[in-house]
Amino acid sequence: MPRLPPSLVTLARSQHSLLPLLLRQTRSLPLARSELRWLREYVFQLPSSISSPALHRARRHHLKRLCYHRSLGAPLQYLLKTQPFGTVEILCGKGALIPRPETEGTVVKLFQTRRNGVAQEGYGLRVLDLCTGPGSIALLAASLLHDSGSPSGYRVLGVDISDRALRLAQQSLTYNIANGALPPAARQNVGFTKLDLLATDHSAALSTIASFFNHDFTSGREPESVVDIIIANPPYISPQGYWKDTSRSVRLYEPELALVPPPLPKPHGSDYLQEDSFYPAIESLATKLRAPGLVLETGGNDQSARVQHMLAQRNWETSIWTDFAGIHRNVVAWRGNGSWSWLGSLS
Structure with missing residues (x-):
């Protein structure tokens, strides 16, 4: 410098x-x-x-x-204890990623442009936020859904592996209810829970998620989606990129766990990259939950292309959303001509 x-x-x-x-x-x-x-x-x-x-x-x-x-080098957000994120404020502290404006833009784009009739009859819109961190996406989604005045309501579940991040998320929920950014009903409509997305067995995750959304996998009914939309901002930085491309402040204060995926066994003959570890796992969980829509944040153009290719190989329709800097920031996906095919009309 x-x-x-x-x-x-x-x-x-x-x-x-x-x-x-x-x-x-x-x-x-x-x-x-x-x-x-x-x-x-x-x-x-x-x-x-x-x-x-x-x-x-x-x-x-x-x-x-x-x-x-x-x-x-201490982040300003850690000193001020909060970071504005759309219509809510997120409590900030060591152990959780500081909310980024690119992520805020994604959430606003998704929920402010959502068409009417996406939610199934008899249900409010069911949103699953994977790798929630301090709850930024989940809480802003809840705020925007509440403001939309949907008569059937909503349910939002945020999951993460970090106990510290989940504590901040729960505290942020309480904080935003107290200051009026979220209604008291958010105590019942928004939840946070600990899950390991990279676990080889998703049975515990499926049970926890289904329970929150009041879905019974053993009911014998015709297959139906457990959630309506999955949105995720997973760790997506390579070990090399962590040291080369992130600032000293990020490396000193923000958790590496939220930035760099852990190394996984490389499948034989695959083009596996460590920074892409979470995306196949998210897709696998989405398929098991029969989610009709996906919104995934990535590190930029090259990674978005790889994620889009992976999803297309698994029979998803896909498109790319760009952020305010023109970077390919999100890969969105939906099944056929289903209720979330409108995701492809945005850019």
Whole structure:
């Protein structure tokens, strides 16, 4: 990283003594000023039993400490404890991935453009969020579905392997109900549970998911879908890409577990790439759940092409969604001319 021009540091210090600390990470004076404003707002809205002027000194000390940690690379979201994500706020902390704007764009695109009549009669829309992390996708989906006023309601289940991430997700659910971003009914309509998507036996996962969506695999009825749509933002970075393409701050603070898939045995004669590990597992689970629609986030153009090819080989219709930067960010898939074929009309 190139050194900051001394003149820029001097200018920053002349405006506020803490700006040079923030400038080390932002590399931009306007952005450093914005971060200082957000940190000040956070510190000064914290409740305290200390009386002034001791309170003022304590808050100044707290602000200085936060700026110092930010100068060392601590993510701003970890310092502020939350990250806005569409109409909800996600609680942030070590052990869970910080929500990204690309993911927010995907969720908004999916649920704001959803056509009427997708949900089966007698059911609310049933959404399964795989690799939920701190619950970002699940909670925003719940908020958008609630705002749509669907008379049959909704059910959203987020799953992850990380206990720490799931605790944050549950806390975020409570937090958003308390601040009015989600209705009290979300306590019943939104759930989070621990599942290992890469396990060779999905029977436990199927039972847990079916139970949440009130589906009985042993009912003897005609096959029907257990969920209506699966959306997933799985770990998709290669071990090499983790060290080459991610920032130092990401490597220091965000969990590698949420970024890089674990190595798996390479099938004989396959073109297996470690960064693609989750996608076949997600497809396999989707097939067992008879999900008619899939929305998968990827690392970009090349990976999207590989995932699209894999899904096409497994008899899915597929299309690509681009993000605001023009990157092939999502692979969407549906079965035949079913109720989710409209996914292919978006780009």
